Amino acid sequence: MVPFEYYNPTKILFGEGKIAKLGKEIAKSGVKKVLLHYGKGSIFKNGVYDQVVETLKKHNIAYVELGGVKPNPVISKVQEAIKLISEENIDGIIAVGGGSVIDSAKAIAAGSKYDGNVWDFFEGKAAPESAIPLFVVLTLSATGSEGNPFGVVTKEEENKKWAFSGGVHTFPRVSVIDPTVQFSLPANQTVNGAIDAMSHIFELYLDGTPENDAIEAYAEGLLKSLMKHVKVLLEQPYNLESRSQLALCAMLALNGTTRIGRLGGDWATHTIEHSVSAFYDIPHGEGLSILFPAWMMYNLDIASPKLAKLGGALFGIDEGSDKKSAIQFIHKLREFYSEIGAPVTLSERAVSRDMLPTLAENAAIIAPIGRLKKLYKEDILNIYKLAYE
């Protein structure tokens, strides 16, 4: 087990009807006026907006709205919000949405307490030293942003989709996860959310940590539950237990618990994927279902023992040798992704083979990437080729 430090002060309110408790939590924090931050308006259709406004009014919390956050949130919107917060004397923020809205809100929360340009946090030129309190009402389980201090925001004019951490300052104070608000999600969003969560677990499980029985068993349990319940939801989108399991597992996948006693995650596949979705309009989850099996295959020699362990835990695979079991696991994982309607090759999403070198070059800007094995441009290109068809 790797020595570690763990801290996560986010309060989670989980279950049907929990949105009604948010106003009291905000009032307790001393916040008087919040920015109500959301995306493209699905919250008006599923009743979440009404529930949020009701609890705010009940507790006399004033609010100013700023919607329109894009699936890849942009820094210009963050800057617009920071200006609004200053003009309107706003002292807190509620993110009502999925990972994009939450990530945008984290940048806003930290940026509104910073004198310089908020993009400095992403460039590593400054680190947040405070933030206005952030509250979350989650509408899509996928990124796990509801339970951690990280945010990914895009600076469009420079094609930079970069991450920052606000450290202790940008953990949500309270995150409300009501799985019933996800009943009406389109199937592909449910699937992509599950794949994103699975990928976070893979990144941490496959980072080269020699051993950690308890946390690996925990990770395997999360993966099994995600795989079981995403299938149930394709048949029964209103199944409460399965929505709850997906929501719980996606939050736990990246709230620091799966990182306990590990080296910190590999994360190469996320970088390799970001390069694809920067050039093609492919959802992050689909990029990951295409690329993670390829990354596993490319790293077969070094990753075999843990891949074989995953194969045993998730599919009951035991082929006699780690390498054979690992190959069988990758095969079964691809099959599983296909069964839930996710793509497993770049060609399925009309990526041009001619573009692969460009994608590799782009991903390799910050090379070497990855922890299990350091990957350079050539490695990345080989992974794209393995993922091609």
Added chain:
Amino acid sequence: MVPFEYYNPTKILFGEGKIAKLGKEIAKSGVKKVLLHYGKGSIFKNGVYDQVVETLKKHNIAYVELGGVKPNPVISKVQEAIKLISEENIDGIIAVGGGSVIDSAKAIAAGSKYDGNVWDFFEGKAAPESAIPLFVVLTLSATGSEGNPFGVVTKEEENKKWAFSGGVHTFPRVSVIDPTVQFSLPANQTVNGAIDAMSHIFELYLDGTPENDAIEAYAEGLLKSLMKHVKVLLEQPYNLESRSQLALCAMLALNGTTRIGRLGGDWATHTIEHSVSAFYDIPHGEGLSILFPAWMMYNLDIASPKLAKLGGALFGIDEGSDKKSAIQFIHKLREFYSEIGAPVTLSERAVSRDMLPTLAENAAIIAPIGRLKKLYKEDILNIYKLAYE
């Protein structure tokens, strides 16, 4: 899954050498002078005292010592400490020890901010509204107190061994868990710690929650790791990975994560055990290894499905029916406890058969107890009889 609220702000510093980081954490919190609270002096032998004093001195934190906490901490010591804190203008507390010292420190931390008698918290006459900051250096993994806000303290003159929770106020700010300081523990303390942790997991797993795949898999993983590594430690007490797994699993067993989406635990067996250790000098862990299998057997009809699931996960048992598998699981669990040197019958610890009605009467003072099945005096007596030989 049962709707839930989860909050745990304790920062965990885990690994060899982490004690050296405590002074900085205390300084960051603004605390200037701490009460250094400990037990009977093992911390002078294993070097922990010296490490703690060194980090305090380095960060200019003054300290006043109060040792002598008993294995079952008493309220008179808590009151002595509260007086000292007031006289000496102390504004923080470090518990250096196991669960007893930490529990005592929690009562002190909350009591020193309360005008009335600290025992009011245990009687339910008052709830803590604040506390001085509490820091922990753990020397024995067992109770999980290092990661939660609960404390158990005894009022000797009334034979009351009761619990309180300080809510958000008595979570340790920082808990340092350096598994290497446990290398030199006597084998029976290691074993009893593992059994205590296992029992916390059982209480939550067997509370009647209909289903929760992810958290049950997590609980099973913790149990497997505890069972594997306690055996390793009996042969190799200096095995760092095994000490780390035991320490991690004991903390996670009762830090709220195993309670996620569950009904809240059964806890009857803990009450039934407390009655035994109130009359006999039997360690809590030994009482639990004797009584938990008996509780399981007594509740066989209602608990069979989950006992069978545990049997499958921990021992690969599949007897064809839940009931048969459950019986086989209880049998295997008893075998396991015997293998690690723990008692499995009351007669092994010289409890008199004539005393069983008295023990049952004492445990039944707060009857009915338990959540899976409400237990009354007759039930409790039957469980003692099942556990007798």
